[in-house]
Amino acid sequence: xxxxxxxxxxxxxxxxxxxxxxxxxxxxxxxxxxxxxxxxxxxxxxxxxxxxxxxxxxxxxxxxxxxxxxxxxxxxxxxxxxxxxxxxxxxxxxxxxxxxxxxxxxxxxxxxxxxxxxxxxxxxxxxxxxxxxxxxxxxxxxxxxxxxxxxxxxxxxxxxxxxxxxxxxxxxxxxxxxxxxxxxxxxxxxxxxxxxxxxxxxxxxxxxxxxxxxxxxxxxxxxxxxxxxxxxxxxxxxxxxxxxxxxxxxxxxxxxxxxxx
Amino acid sequence: xxxxxxxxxxxxxxxxxxxxxxxxxxxxxxxxxxxxxxxxxxxxxxxxxxxxxxxxxxxxxxxxxxxxxxxxxxxxxxxxxxxxxxxxxxxxxxxxxxxxxxxxxxxxxxxxxxxxxxxxxxxxxxxxxxxxxxxxxxxxxxxxxxxxxxxxxxxxxxxxxxxxxxxxxxxxxxxxxxxxxxxxxxxxxxxxxxxxxxxxxxxxxxxxxxxxxxxxxxxxxxxxxxxxxxxxxxxxxxxxxxxxxxxxxxxxxxxxxxxxxxxxxxxxxxx
Numbered sequence: 001x002x003x004x005x006x007x008x009x010x011x012x013x014x015x016x017x018x019x020x021x022x023x024x025x026x027x028x029x030x031x032x033x034x035x036x037x038x039x040x041x042x043x044x045x046x047x048x049x050x051x052x053x054x055x056x057x058x059x060x061x062x063x064x065x066x067x068x069x070x071x072x073x074x075x076x077x078x079x080x081x082x083x084x085x086x087x088x089x090x091x092x093x094x095x096x097x098x099x100x101x102x103x104x105x106x107x108x109x110x111x112x113x114x115x116x117x118x119x120x121x122x123x124x125x126x127x128x129x130x131x132x133x134x135x136x137x138x139x140x141x142x143x144x145x146x147x148x149x150x151x152x153x154x155x156x157x158x159x160x161x162x163x164x165x166x167x168x169x170x171x172x173x174x175x176x177x178x179x180x181x182x183x184x185x186x187x188x189x190x191x192x193x194x195x196x197x198x199x200x201x202x203x204x205x206x207x208x209x210x211x212x213x214x215x216x217x218x219x220x221x222x223x224x225x226x227x228x229x230x231x232x233x234x235x236x237x238x239x240x241x242x243x244x245x246x247x248x249x250x251x252x253x254x255x256x257x258x259x260x261x
Numbered sequence: 262x263x264x265x266x267x268x269x270x271x272x273x274x275x276x277x278x279x280x281x282x283x284x285x286x287x288x289x290x291x292x293x294x295x296x297x298x299x300x301x302x303x304x305x306x307x308x309x310x311x312x313x314x315x316x317x318x319x320x321x322x323x324x325x326x327x328x329x330x331x332x333x334x335x336x337x338x339x340x341x342x343x344x345x346x347x348x349x350x351x352x353x354x355x356x357x358x359x360x361x362x363x364x365x366x367x368x369x370x371x372x373x374x375x376x377x378x379x380x381x382x383x384x385x386x387x388x389x390x391x392x393x394x395x396x397x398x399x400x401x402x403x404x405x406x407x408x409x410x411x412x413x414x415x416x417x418x419x420x421x422x423x424x425x426x427x428x429x430x431x432x433x434x435x436x437x438x439x440x441x442x443x444x445x446x447x448x449x450x451x452x453x454x455x456x457x458x459x460x461x462x463x464x465x466x467x468x469x470x471x472x473x474x475x476x477x478x479x480x481x482x483x484x485x486x487x488x489x490x491x492x493x494x495x496x497x498x499x500x501x502x503x504x505x506x507x508x509x510x511x512x513x514x515x516x517x518x519x520x521x522x523x524x525x526x527x528x529x530x531x532x
Contacts, residue, residue: 071430076434081427082425082428083427086450087450087526096435097435099445100435100436100437104438105440107437107445137526137529138526153431154434159434
């Protein structure tokens with residue numbers, strides 16, 4: 001049985017069809033990158049995996065069970081922005097994850113339990129390269145550092161699925177490269193299943209084990225909302241040749257122009 | 262250079278800021294001198310001499326009848342009412358505001374009531390307060406509470422709803438239950454905003470305090486002003502008004518300072 005199964009999944013908002021007839025099967029430990037034009041349902045699909053949205057029709061299963069209807073600790077998330085807590089320092093941000101888990105009422109740890117938790121926190125901070133910034137406030141960090149913190153905060157919970165919604169979209173190209181290396185390293189260490197939405201097709205071709213292209217197969221020139229997007233390409237990364245990548249690029253660009261028109 | 266692009270320097274900004282105060286003082290003292298020259302017993306525009314004499318009498322000499330220092334007695338009475346009233350209002354504002362902002366079920370239940378209550382003119386129900394709570398301290402404190410709490414409730418609820426949705430999702434993926442979301446994410450981020458809301462409410466709070474004291478009281482800054490009005494005692498009224506203004510500024514600045522010290526992340530653009 002596959003880890004995550006998607007059967008004939010549709011998502012509609014009234015007359016607007018976002019996703020149509022999605023089928024997918026993902027094994028544990030895969031790193032899927034989701035690419036496609038804006039409005040092609042990548043983020044909607046991610047939100048369904050997160051529990052923020054529910055499918056209109058079809059099945060979305062985690063090990064054969066329907067996905068819970070609200071976010072929970074099995075699924076970590078990193079957004080493009082605002083996913084760290086501004087009122088806590090870097091260390092407190094990561095520590096809070098453990099405190100929430102161990103103290104349902106107080107939400108705080110003291111004494112030995114706190115010291116033990118802090119050891120884990122510091123190890124986590126070291127592995128994302130934030131050990132020198134442990135006592136800083138989030139607003140004192142650069143964009144890339146904030147994303148490192150958001151990743152650390154999620155990963156310390158050892159989520160079964162890590163969801164990334166354009167996590168590096170707001171970062172400089174040089175920083176982005178560092179973040180790719182970090183993400184691949186953490187993925188290899190933890191073996192978490194990762195879904196990453198990205199605008200950057202090259203990022204999609206380079207990272208991960210599997211590339212999912214969201215695109216519209218059918219287009220109605222008079223009614224751009226009539227048909228939804230689906231997965232048009234499902235490629236193992238490394239096997240795609242440059243001609244195919246160009247084709248995908250062209251098709252996605254065409255959809256994007258069509259959406260904008 | 263366009264006017265919108267011309268900025269004053271440090272010193273000239275301070276001077277420009279002082280100028281209106283100096284002008285008002287100048288105009289007042291000229292007018293006062295003129296009237297006093299015509300009639301040395303004029304009461305409407307007392308000079309500096311009369312006012313310092315009045316302050317000396319009110320603040321630094323025992324009252325002949327009661328043996329109290331009236332101005333300090335008035336000040337402590339008024340500040341006590343203000344502190345209790347605003348304190349209760351802030352507490353209610355925090356609790357109801359957070360519940361309204363964070364829990365959709367409570368919001369559906371309570372938000373319309375809070376909106377309606379905030380539209381009731383508080384002074385219109387002052388007679389009801391006097392009837393229900395009597396003429397003592399309670400009715401004055403209640404007026405401040407009723408006048409300022411609904412607005413703080415709405416303000417806090419609005420601030421809670423302005424917290425980024427990403428944070429709310431994120432903390433749920435860290436396994437937080439509703440209680441933890443409120444105590445570890447919402448409450449600490451709303452506290453500095455509550456202090457801002459209190460600062461804004463202090464103006465109305467003073468208004469309600471003085472109104473209540475003017476109508477029924479035996480001590481207090483508002484009581485004194487309205488009492489000496491009968492004798493046209495502008496030499497007491499003007500220093501009292503200036504004193505109230507100074508108190509209001511000091512309280513406001515103390516809250517601002519506390520906000521900066523207690524929540525360093527808030528004022529450094531961390532929200």
